Amino acid sequence: MTPDEFRAAGRDLVDWIADYVEGVEQHRVTPAVVPGEVRSWLPAQPPTDVESWAAVRADVDHVILPGIAHWQHPSFFAYFPSNTTYPSILGELLTAGLGVQGMSWVTSPACTELETLMLDWMAQLLDLPERFASTSATGGGVIHGSASEATLCAILAARWRASGGRVNADGDTSRLVAYATSQAHSSIEKGLRIAGIGTDRIRLVPHDVELAMRPDALDALMAADRAAGLVPCIVVTTHGTTSSMAFDPTAAVAPIAAAHGAWLHADAAMSGVAALAPEQRWVNDGLDAADSYCTNPHKWMGVNFDCDLFWTADRVALLGALSILPEYLRSTAAEAGAVIDYRDWQVPLGRRFRSLKLWFTLRLEGVAAIQAMIRRHIELTQDLAALVAADERFEIVAPHPLNLLCLRLRAGDEATDALVEAANATGTALFTRTVLDGRSVLRASIGARATEARHVETAWRLLQSLAD
Numbered sequence: 001m002t003p004d005e006f007r008a009a010g011r012d013l014v015d016w017i018a019d020y021v022e023g024v025e026q027h028r029v030t031p032a033v034v035p036g037e038v039r040s041w042l043p044a045q046p047p048t049d050v051e052s053w054a055a056v057r058a059d060v061d062h063v064i065l066p067g068i069a070h071w072q073h074p075s076f077f078a079y080f081p082s083n084t085t086y087p088s089i090l091g092e093l094l095t096a097g098l099g100v101q102g103m104s105w106v107t108s109p110a111c112t113e114l115e116t117l118m119l120d121w122m123a124q125l126l127d128l129p130e131r132f133a134s135t136s137a138t139g140g141g142v143i144h145g146s147a148s149e150a151t152l153c154a155i156l157a158a159r160w161r162a163s164g165g166r167v168n169a170d171g172d173t174s175r176l177v178a179y180a181t182s183q184a185h186s187s188i189e190k191g192l193r194i195a196g197i198g199t200d201r202i203r204l205v206p207h208d209v210e211l212a213m214r215p216d217a218l219d220a221l222m223a224a225d226r227a228a229g230l231v232p233c234i235v236v237t238t239h240g241t242t243s244s245m246a247f248d249p250t251a252a253v254a255p256i257a258a259a260h261g262a263w264l265h266a267d268a269a270m271s272g273v274a275a276l277a278p279e280q281r282w283v284n285d286g287l288d289a290a291d292s293y294c295t296n297p298h299k300w301m302g303v304n305f306d307c308d309l310f311w312t313a314d315r316v317a318l319l320g321a322l323s324i325l326p327e328y329l330r331s332t333a334a335e336a337g338a339v340i341d342y343r344d345w346q347v348p349l350g351r352r353f354r355s356l357k358l359w360f361t362l363r364l365e366g367v368a369a370i371q372a373m374i375r376r377h378i379e380l381t382q383d384l385a386a387l388v389a390a391d392e393r394f395e396i397v398a399p400h401p402l403n404l405l406c407l408r409l410r411a412g413d414e415a416t417d418a419l420v421e422a423a424n425a426t427g428t429a430l431f432t433r434t435v436l437d438g439r440s441v442l443r444a445s446i447g448a449r450a451t452e453a454r455h456v457e458t459a460w461r462l463l464q465s466l467a468d
Helices: 003-026 053-067 086-098 109-125 147-162 187-194 215-227 250-259 272-276 278-284 315-322 355-365 367-389 413-425 453-467
Strands: 140-144 176-180 202-204 231-238 263-267 292-295 308-312 394-396 404-409 432-436 439-445
Touching (some): 003 086, 109 140, 109 308, 147 187, 147 231, 176 187, 187 202, 215 231, 231 250, 272 278, 272 292, 367 394, 404 413, 413 432
Parallel strands (some): 263 292
Antiparallel strands (some): 292 308, 404 439
């Protein structure tokens, strides 16, 4: 492709993206395809000749578009928000165009320093504790691809600290124990497997009626493990669980974790960005005592995937767990302690220039617009809750302080499961099923950029009609 061909294709693609975003409501929320169907539309063998942009663009229209779930659709109420904005798309385009490999400061100083600044900007905007700032004595932040990566890094840092820095030498993880509730994300279990701690060393802490961790139960579990000669390693509290948006009482958990010598990681992947709205700063309760924390602008802030923000108050443990320094990666600036090499803050060596899309979003979209979107989604969720409460066939089964409502049919699990299946089969809306305390539940997550009251009301009428 020549530069002129690239310019023409780029203009066409940007126009296509704008048309898609503005017209996404015209599509089914989910594709009407069966497994293997999309592949059957494409050649089995790779091309032998160069094809035109027009041919590729045609396949985007006729193969890719009919085979995707439209996460930006205003009637997408499944999983979690994954909204994007035009400034973020532009930032992603620039990232691809620059082709920067930001593994260390010396490989692209602007990549490293902008990322450090963006983490400090976001810490200020979210009103996070000063101990997470890059200017603090031992803290700082980094952009990961997902909260799963952040959780793994927290586990590895906790493992390093619990072993006095020896675990990377002898590999002994046999006595380490982790603690979370059954509502916590599955990435915790995966991270513990990868870290060599294993699933047999996960303690599921009982929760209360609001699905939040019980501090007294945590204390009892940790004390019993210590008495058995085991080592409490990490406690993971969740500020907005994926299944139910439950909030663990981190402020009450923190002194218990500290007393038993365990790392405390707070996972706010889905809900942490709510703190951009000052009246929602309660979502930060307890973070002043956390060792690490993460939240995802790529969920509810309009920054396209992938962009997880991870902060730690103990970068010594994080670097101790992850830093490897072969000769070919050494630099004078790093050895002098003057710069950050972010390769030491993550599992992979290579890294993208992710901070550009966050920078573009904050400057071109503005915090006020994001705050307005968050407030609108919370209001729509409370409006939906009122509608559900007025229909005696339904019940709400979890607190709903933000933008997720968990509901079910009083007729029981089978009826609720059938409702989810039937609603999703229409293609006009998408919900997610989960199980809370053994009961089937329909999750309605309201977070798409384009979602308005009419979309929520239409979705509710759909559920009502299918419940008859």
